[in-house]
Amino acid sequence: MNILQEDFTKLVNFVQHNFGIDLSRKKQLIESRLSNTLKEKGYSDFSSYVKYITTTKNKNDIDLMLNKLTTNYTYFMREREHFDFFKDTILPYLAETKKTSKILSIWSAGCSSGEEPYTLTMLLKDYFSKQPGWDTRILATDISQNVLSTAMKGEYAIESIKEVPPHWKTSYFSKTTNPSKVCVTKAVKDNVIFRTFNLMDPINFKMKFDVIFCRNVMIYFDQPTKDALVNRFYNATNPGGYLLIGHSESVNRAAVPYKYIMPATYRK
Ligand SMILES: C[S@@+](CC[C@H](N)C(=O)[O-])C[C@H]1O[C@@H](n2cnc3c(N)ncnc32)[C@H](O)[C@@H]1O
Structure with missing residues (x-):
């Protein structure tokens, strides 16, 4: 199914304005990824769908x-260097401060x-296992x-945990009734608070953050949207706190006062 230029522009503007995602060069992707959904939902062309969805x-x-x-x-364990840095540098800093x-x-x-967030939880549990009384809960958000x-x-x-340390497989995962699947343990689940949150919205959480992981999300955003979001992250970070982004991403240091620490790692 083909999308008319006018509908394409309307959809691109809608998605960019509401979710920050830049699809202005993704006409083919829109056509190929949405055509089946349109057919399933009974639309015969993009025009009526775009009118509805917007x-x-x-x-x-x-x-x-x-x-x-x-x-x-x-x-x-995606982009493992971050998790090593979290374990070796950030956690000792937080344990002290x-x-x-x-x-x-x-x-x-x-x-x-x-x-x-589950990978982070397992690192936290390892680190604080012999130090009782720590509240290590993580906020984990997504728009979807x-x-x-x-x-x-x-x-x-089960294949998705083949890279995790061997003791994690026994300590933090349990079997399910399906032999090809495993489940994180209740203690791991309970350490993560999942919430829907659109990163285009103002950040008004009760507390500021010691560490923000926002990795492989801003790849979809245009530069002004990224700059504005990273500034909101900055305001929501405790002094001395960290922002970690994806390894293929970068922060525009002219626009945001975070200090560069190493690739994809910044500090307030
Ligand atoms: C590729 S995943 C990254 C997952 C994980 N952070 C990682 O690096 O493996 C990108 C996620 O960003 C979410 N996302 C995209 N735009 C968003 C927005 N405006 N607000 C919140 N989440 C968004 C998507 O729903 C998706 O789950």
Whole structure:
């Protein structure tokens, strides 16, 4: 199915304005990824679909469209250097600076199906296992309710944990009735608070964050949207706190005062 230029422009503007995602060079992707959905939903052309989706309040339909147009690709231990840095540098820093309150505030923004916040949880559990009393709960958000449901379920294909340390397989995963799947343990699940959150919205959480992971999310955003979001992250970061982004991404240091630490790692 082909999309007319006028409908394409309307859809691109709608998605960019509401979700920050830049599809202006993705005409073919829109046509190939949405055609089947349109057919399934009984649309015979893009015009009526675009008219509907840009005016509807139906979150499920918008979610379905975003799921088709973006990628939720993620996996346990993705971009491992960040997790090593988290374990070897950030956690000792937090253990020292937060030793009075014993409350950490970590945000996985754009968490997709949960592998990132669960990986962080396993590192936290390893690190604090012999130090009782720490509140290590992580906030994990995504715009897509669909991926958050998968995340909350915590079930993953057995192959997806082949890269995790051997003791994690026994300590943090349990068997399911399906022999090809494993599930994160209740203790791991309970450490993550999943919420729907659109990163285009103002950040008004109760506390500021010691660490924000926002990896492989801003790849879809144009530069002004990225700059504005990273500034909002900056304002939501505690002094000395960290922002970690995807390895193929960068922060415009002329626009945001974070200090560069190493590739994809910044500090307030
Ligand atoms: C490729 S996944 C990244 C997952 C994980 N952070 C990682 O690096 O493996 C990108 C996620 O960003 C989410 N996303 C895209 N635009 C968003 C927005 N405006 N607000 C919140 N999440 C968004 C998508 O739904 C998707 O789950």
